[in-house]
Amino acid sequence: MRNLRKSLEDIDNSSKYCVIVDYVSDNYEVVKECKKIDSLAVNNSNIAVIKIHSLEQLLLSFAFLCDWTGCSEKSRILVNQFNSAYSFGSQTGLDPFKHKELIEYKLSYVTGSSERLTKHLYDTATGGSGFRNVKDRQNHKHWFGHCWKCDCCGADRKEFNVLRRFRDYCELNLTSKEKFIMLRDNSDLNDVCNILGSCKLKG
Numbered sequence: 045m046r047n048l049r050k051s052l053e054d055i056d057n058s059s060k061y062c063v064i065v066d067y068v069s070d071n072y073e074v075v076k077e078c079k080k081i082d083s084l085a086v087n088n089s090n091i092a093v094i095k096i097h098s099l100e101q102l103l104l105s106f107a108f109l110c111d112w113t114g115c116s117e118k119s120r121i122l123v124n125q126f127n128s129a130y131s132f133g134s135q136t137g138l139d140p141f142k143h144k145e146l147i148e149y150k151l152s153y154v155t156g157s158s159e160r161l162t163k164h165l166y167d168t169a170t171g172g173s174g175f176r177n178v179k180d181r182q183n184h185k186h187w188f189g190h191c192w193k194c195d196c197c198g199a200d201r202k203e204f205n206v207l208r209r210f211r212d213y214c215e216l217n218l219t220s221k222e223k224f225i226m227l228r229d230n231s232d233l234n235d236v237c238n239i240l241g242s243c244k245l246k247g
Contacts (some may be wrong), residue, residue, distance in 0.1 A: 045077040067095035100166040106231040
């Protein structure tokens with residue numbers, strides 16, 4: 045995020061920029077950098093800032109995630125509790141990660157920030173499926189799982205690769221474009237897109 049902020053300090057004022065940042069409220073460094081980015085946006089009318097918690101939070105909010113990944117009932121309940129807590133926090137301004145169920149989940153499974161909790165929950169909900177995000181260890185980045193990026197394989201059950209778990213065969217038969225349209229329309233990503241569409245940048 046420091047690199048993003050430095051890039052914004054050197055932008056061409058003749059252009060318009062809409063910046064989406066991961067805002068993890070319990071990460072001091074992230075909060076500090078976000079404040080600096082906010083200051084840049086205040087002083088530059090060509091910059092608009094949209095804050096999300098993380099990519100994984102947006103994906104967890106997708107209404108059909110558990111259906112598509114075929115996760116366990118326990119994971120489905122945890123995802124529903126997470127989304128309810130996050131939605132309540134967004135509406136009330138309270139920290140959703142101080143919600144009772146999320147505190148219990150964090151104490152049971154995860155140590156560290158809310159970002160780590162969210163990644164862990166998403167990995168749990170998508171583990172064994174092609175929707176699980178892939179970590180590039182060299183660049184320390186996470187990328188979309190191949191089932192997000194590719195058209196459905198549409199493989200016959202008998203021909204399906206036996207080395208992969210059977211529940212990977214989701215039978216969605218959707219193109220990557222259709223998947224992203226469904227993701228956009230049935231998750232918190234829709235709110236982000238609406239904000240993007242309403243950004244009024246001068247110039």
